Amino acid sequence: MNTIQLLEQNISETYKLLFSYENRLTKEPANFALRLTLQSLRTHLNELQTQYREANELSSTLLDDIEHLKPQYFVDFLLLMGWIPITEGEHFREYQAPHHLGLPSDYFLEVPKESAKNVWQKYAIRIVEMLSKIYHCTPEDLQIVLKRGHHIFSMGITDKKRWIS
Incomplete structure (x- = not known):
């Protein structure tokens, strides 16, 4: 599995966790620990998405130049x-x-x-x-x-x- 695939998998799993915790928060709106966890997950998701964009840009740059390598x-x-x-x-x-x-x-x-x-x-x-x-x-x-x-x-x-x- 390459870097992009791993990032896609991590993003998907983070989304699942995020949705799960958001559903719990609707049932427990006063749960402070749950709110902190959600905030942390959103930050983590943003970081993963940034890494994913950078990896895709790098991959396309590599693909453009790779034809010259033997x-x-x-x-x-x-x-x-x-x-x-x-x-x-x-x-x-x-x-x-x-x-x-x-x-x-x-x-x-x-x-x-x-x-x-x-x-x-x-x-x-x-x-x-x-x-x-x-x-x-x-x-x-x-x-x-x-x-x-x-x-x-x-x-x-x-x-x-x-x-x-």
Whole structure:
């Protein structure tokens, strides 16, 4: 279940609770605790709806940009970040997370070998969402790294006169 689906489920459950408590309030209009609970639920619902709108906007942004990403960009990124190729099947390659990330030892990512449009976009969006959480960056920033990754290099200063890459 992806983020948007989880938010939809939470919003639906919150609405059910809200209606249930509103019905109780009509029977117990003087119940102060019930009024506080309703206020809290309304606040929670507003927060969920805001998160839902933001997630939808992000999803549509990702979908617009995802067509430019190729499976090889993900493979290059994962290998560069220390992910270990563990299995290659007919349609997918699996990569195990490096130990320093602290993920469970059985955690792995599947990357499709080809970018068939109907399947590729869904996988690419999901992989971008997962990797952005793992590496604590925005999905947009990760897409930039993926698209231009083979052109990006890091620079540092060893002293004021000498740059190294």
